[in-house]
Amino acid sequence: MTITTQETAAARALEALGDSRSSVRLRAALAIGTAPDPRFVDALVERCAVEPEFFVRDMLTWALTRHPASVTVPLLIRAVRSRRPQARSQALHTLSKVGDRQAWPAITGELLTDADDDVARSAWRAAVVLAPEGEESALAIVLATQLGRGDRETQLSLSRALVALGEAMVPSVRAAAASLDPVVAAHALATERLLGDPDSGFEFAIEEAKRVVALGPADGAGQ
Incomplete structure (x- = not known):
């Protein structure tokens, strides 16, 4: 019975990430971050790419940092290669918050000189955090x-x-x-x-x- 309840709560939280009301999306991201589950990571990364509200994106990033880097980093690295600027920018921002230096090779010169200012700014911040000693x-x-x-x-x-x-x-x-x-x-x-x-x-x-x-x-x- 407990497993069923958890599954139902998870399904509701994931559905709420796409709600038309920003307050509902914010609460959903908060709930997911409060009770981390690797099954949420894909949906969190995908939502970051399209979420229009800054404060909700910030909560999505926080929720992602609550999950193991071994789960989040590969998906975030994939997102920095997206054709959508917001997907690249938010993934880079989240990588800077996760702080796992295994992501360093993903911070390419192309990202550091990205034509989109938001992407470039996120890449600069991520690069400074993730650069290994000697790369400065x-x-x-x-x-x-x-x-x-x-x-x-x-x-x-x-x-x-x-x-x-x-x-x-x-x-x-x-x-x-x-x-x-x-x-x-x-x-x-x-x-x-x-x-x-x-x-x-x-x-x-x-x-x-x-x-x-x-x-x-x-x-x-x-x-």
Whole structure:
């Protein structure tokens, strides 16, 4: 009788993941995470790819982290290869939360330079978390190619990822600071400033960097 009750509850929770009401979907994800069951993992990953509400996606990710990495990681790796940007982005985000470094080979250069900003941001965060020791400099080289990209939020995400790599980022970011593209140069200078003074804040760092770039190398040298 207990098994039947559990089976019924499981079926209801899985069905509720597709309910038209976000509150119902949220409760379903919470229930699944509270009582983890490997049978739920496929449905959770699939729902992440299409769920429109951020707070529900966040709960889906939490529910996935409650399951064994040996079960979730293979399915998440498959999802990062999806043609759907949200599927890639959410799978990468979840991999960063799971933190299993066996997923590192799935963080490809193609994902780190994905045309979709949400996917790229998720890939940057996942890469910093999952990169094995000794891979920081190589990762910084790839990330530095994205300096100057996107809006302020995207640039902040990239700067945070680079700063998380510590001193390994310096050669690549310093090279980008010499770019003839003023947007790239300013972003690189701001990122290096954040490494040395994390409390300065990105907005202050980027505005100061823009000023230095505008002044030019000779005038900005003494700033």
